[in-house]
Amino acid sequence: xxxxxxxxxxxxxxxxxxxxxxxxxxxxxxxxxxxxxxxxxxxxxxxxxxxxxxxxxxxxxxxxxxxxxxxxxxxxxxxxxxxxxxxxxxxxxxxxxxxxxxxx
Numbered sequence: 260x261x262x263x264x265x266x267x268x269x270x271x272x273x274x275x276x277x278x279x280x281x282x283x284x285x286x287x288x289x290x291x292x293x294x295x296x297x298x299x300x301x302x303x304x305x306x307x308x309x310x311x312x313x314x315x316x317x318x319x320x321x322x323x324x325x326x327x328x329x330x331x332x333x334x335x336x337x338x339x340x341x342x343x344x345x346x347x348x349x350x351x352x353x354x355x356x357x358x359x360x361x362x363x
Contacts, residue, residue: 312337
């Protein structure tokens with residue numbers, strides 16, 4: 260006759276094997292910066308662009324900078340960056356609302 264083995268040890272080993280296979284199939288979990296870190300970096304870049312634009316505008320108004328095209332390009336870069344971050348935020352909020360309204 261064969262001995263009876265507890266199912267729990269087999270279940271634990273099978274569970275671990277499934278988890279290992281899933282981890283291998285998905286790759287490493289933390290290969291790069293998280294979405295929050297990327298978003299924070301983008302917001303910081305936009306803030307830096309806005310500060311640079313404000314400084315160039317102020318310098319042009321005071322007569323320290325003579326290159327109007329550089330000032331205008333800086334303002335456009337700042338404006339486009341702000342619009343991009345705003346649109347990403349709006350899409351994130353929309354996706355969050357969609358997920359929260361899903362029936363469970």
